[in-house]
Amino acid sequence: MNRYIDKFTEEEILKVIKAYLVDGLSHRKIQSQILGLPAPDNGGGYVVMNILHYFNIKGDKKGILTSQNINNLIKNATGNYCMGLKKIKAYFLEETKAENIIKGLNTDNIINTEITTLTKQRVGQYKLREYILDIYEHKCALCDIDKDDLLVCSHIVPWRTDEKNRLNPKNAICLCAQHDRLFDRGYFSLDENYNIKYGVKADYKIINLLKHRNFRKPIENLPDKQLLKVHFDSYCK
Numbered sequence: 001m002n003r004y005i006d007k008f009t010e011e012e013i014l015k016v017i018k019a020y021l022v023d024g025l026s027h028r029k030i031q032s033q034i035l036g037l038p039a040p041d042n043g044g045g046y047v048v049m050n051i052l053h054y055f056n057i058k059g060d061k062k063g064i065l066t067s068q069n070i071n072n073l074i075k076n077a078t079g080n081y082c083m084g085l086k087k088i089k090a091y092f093l094e095e096t097k098a099e100n101i102i103k104g105l106n107t108d109n110i111i112n113t114e115i116t117t118l119t120k121q122r123v124g125q126y127k128l129r130e131y132i133l134d135i136y137e138h139k140c141a142l143c144d145i146d147k148d149d150l151l152v153c154s155h156i157v158p159w160r161t162d163e164k165n166r167l168n169p170k171n172a173i174c175l176c177a178q179h180d181r182l183f184d185r186g187y188f189s190l191d192e193n194y195n196i197k198y199g200v201k202a203d204y205k206i207i208n209l210l211k212h213r214n215f216r217k218p219i220e221n222l223p224d225k226q227l228l229k230v231h232f233d234s235y236c237k
Ligand SMILES: [Zn+2]
Pocket: 140, 141, 142, 143, 144, 145, 175, 176, 177, 178, 179
């Protein structure tokens, strides 16, 4: 019986294992950086140690994936250790798959049963966010906010309503938290020339807030005009 394994999401558990096997981080570092838990000098990595022990991962395996091939390790592994490695491998494959979709490359639809759909979606969302922040040079497309933790990978047509455009970079814009919310709630959209187009809900206070704002284009993958039209028609009218 493991005290911690059910208290975290699959994604968190996988990040913990990855940080230990790939990055070779200490228990304490993983505990504070990945799980966001306090990790005092004395016994601070206990939660992480406990999780890793569930997968039979002890000190001799720290950073093992920097020097050894994961397929070889899986071949010789047994039990929960083997299961953990297979999940990590699936996680890497999902990352590559998401990257290929975002870059518009052909991708084999590898069916991977080792990790849950939820984790797959999160991996995709995370990869898209990384890419969108990069092409907007880590700055809101409408203002000067340039702090990553205030920036949002804002979907034009929401994630939940349009499955095929979930990882389409032309269906996303890098916005700060405030501009994301105004966009998401239909206070404004962008027209075919990427000028601000107000929604019916926008009163003079909102218009005052936005009237001097100009859309700054990304270095590639401009937002899709058809999707912007769908956004305006669905949320701004
Ligand atoms: Zn902004």
